[in-house]
Amino acid sequence: MGISASSLINPFSVLRGQKRRRSDDSSDSDTESFLEETLNTPKRKKLLTTAKYIYQALYKEEKNSDVTVIALGKPWHLHKIYLCQSPYFKSMFGGSWRESFQDIVHIKIADPRITLDSLSTVFGSLYLDEIVIEPKEVISILATATLFQLEGIIEQCTLVMRDTINTKTAVNYYEAACEYGVTNVKEAAFKWLLVNLMGYFYDHVKWLKEVSVELMTQLISSPDLFVIQTEFTIYILLRYWMYLKLHSENDDEYTDNDFEPKKFFQERQDKTPFLLTKQGKPFAKAFQALRLQHILMHHLDIEMLQKDNIIPNEWINPTVLHQWHSMLRIDQSLDKGPKEISDELFYKHSLRCGRLLPIEGNHMWRWTGFNFGLDLILILEERSFRIKRNHRFENGSLLSLQPKRYILLRVTVACLNEQRQIHHIQTTPIRGFNLSRNEEVSLFKLERELVFPLLVSVNLLVKTPNSELNSNLNLNDSNNESTIQLDSNIIINNNDDKPINSIKSTLENNYKG
Incomplete structure (x- = not known):
């Protein structure tokens, strides 16, 4: 059996003879727009760039060299016009120095951080429009760039160092930044060490x-x-x-x-x-x-x-004396807390304490030790920090009976990334609280960027700093006699027991008052 001609369908006649669907029209329109956009978008493709050609021909193959630089025993056949991008060489070749007329220049390298590899990298960068810096070589490249006063390379080294501060690099980066005057790296490395030391x-x-x-x-x-x-x-x-x-x-x-x-x-x-x-x-x-x-x-x-x-006990004894003096002042309500002191004194004398909070949840803790009769508890609950002056005698602590005690406080909370760099940090201002017994006050709420584990750092001051009392508390040492002066009415001399009666009468008068 054969197939009749009438039964054959011409696909082109079908396309011409039938109505197009609206969706087909839309698809063609989108395709047309895409093609039009493609044809009108410039395409940037790098050829063998001039910089790469120059690097290969002039630096690697050393063609048309007009100066030989010898450093660390190795000669580099270079070109003065490219070396003069460095102020170091520009001054050398542009002035009346004898090197400006010589074809061979010797450079004495005194810095042990400068290596043949770093010299090669820095010299080669003068023939390119970019530089590749590996973190393990960055200090050597920084040292070399500093010698030749290449600010662009120094800036690139700075960026690499700031991005790669971690356990293995922090100390070395800090020392290098100090030596080469890279202030922002010095500050970043120091900050990393403060958090991780x-x-x-x-x-x-x-x-x-x-x-x-x-x-x-x-x-x-x-x-x-x-x-x-x-x-x-x-x-x-x-x-x-x-x-x-x-x-x-x-x-x-x-x-x-x-x-x-x-x-x-x-x-x-x-x-x-x-x-x-x-x-x-x-x-x-x-x-x-x-x-x-x-x-x-x-x-x-x-x-x-x-x-x-x-x-040495010579360091410890004066501090013990000051602590005892502070405790007596607090016991007699002469010191109710550090109300009027400068920020400088607060930072200099505050107690620093901290804690690692490994997992999210509710936390409550205190730091051990005698805090002049204050039992302070920190509470983290539902991402909100609070502090409480606990006043319960059943825990056996010696507690201050003063109805109100004034404290100064600053809290810092941080979370870290994989390199133990600060991912996010939240710090409160220095705040003062006049706490009653068993009073609990709110401090702040954690910002959402803070994720566990968290490092908590607290600066706390519960008494007037000793430096504020020095005018009334002096140590004198003469003729091998240790003399302690508490005030004009109380003098204790270790070699004389007579003043004890005077002390007793003075204390009795104070308590009567």
């Missing part, structure tokens, strides 16, 4: 012992240091850090960070306080940055200080 470096021997005495002193002195637990943990860290610096040849990770340092210092045969010995004197500056008034807050801590015999 206590909570992370303590468990990483290799990085902790890289911290110099000068840097450690600055970190310990900062009011922005993120302290884990209380101020006494700073002393523990310093003891461990000093032990590591004294045993720098040992790279072992210690399973117990307290045992070896404690054994080393407590079993010394020499009874001289360690910081007064030849070995210890280089570390004295860091220990002097400790806020001793906040370390002498628990009897166990004082006992450990005595057993370690690191800090």
Whole structure:
């Protein structure tokens, strides 16, 4: 059987003879618009660019070189016109220096951070319109760019360093930034160390012992240091850090960070306080940055200080005296808190304490130690922070009977990224609270950008700073006699018991008043 011609369908006649669907019209319109847009959009495709051609022909193949630069024993056959992008070479070739007339130039490299690789990278960048900087080479490239005064490369190094501050780089970046005057990297690395010194470096021997005495002193002195637990943990860290610096040849990770340092210092045969010995004197500056008034807050801590015999009693005794004097003033309602002090004094004298909150939820805690009769509890509930003056005698603490106590407080909360850089931070201003017994007040609500785990850092001041009382409390030492002057009516001389009656009568008169 055959197929009749009438049964065959001409597809073109069908298209011409039938009505088009509205959806088909829309599709064609969209296609037409897309094609029109494509034809009117410029396409940028890089050819073998002039910069790459110049780099290959003039730098790599050294064609038409008019000067040979010798540095670190290696010759580079370069071109003065490209070298003059550097103010260093522009001054050399453009002035009356003898090098401007020479074909061979010797450059003395005194900086150990400058390497052959960094020289090659920097010289090559003068022939290109971009530079590739690997983080592991960035300090060497920064050093080289600083020598040749290449601000563009210095800026690129700065960006790379700020993006890659982490455990392995923070200390080295800080030291390099100080040496080469890169202020923003110095500040960023220092800020990273303030957050991570206590909570992370303590468990990483290799990085902790890289911290110099000068840097450690600055970190310990900062009011922005993120302290884990209380101020006494700073002393523990310093003891461990000093032990590591004294045993720098040992790279072992210690399973117990307290045992070896404690054994080393407590079993010394020499009874001289360690910081007064030849070995210890280089570390004295860091220990002097400790806020001793906040370390002498628990009897166990004082006992450990005595057993370690690191800090001289000459440093500790005046602080003990000041603490005792402050406690007596508070007991007699002469000091109801630090109401009128400057921000500078607050940051200098405040107790620094902190905590890691690992998971989201409700948290409540206190920091141990004697806080002049205040039992303060911090509460985080439904992402809101509160503080409470707890006044319950069943916990056995010595509590202040004053109906009102004034405190100053600043709270900082931060969360970190994978490199332990600050992802988000929230800091309150310095706030004052006049707390009644068992009173609870709201502090602030966590910003939504803060995600757990969180680091909490608190600056707290519950009494008038000792520096404000120095005019009434002096230490005099003459003729090997220790004299303590509390005020014009009370004088205690360790070699004379007669004034005790005077003290007794004075105290009786004060209580009668």
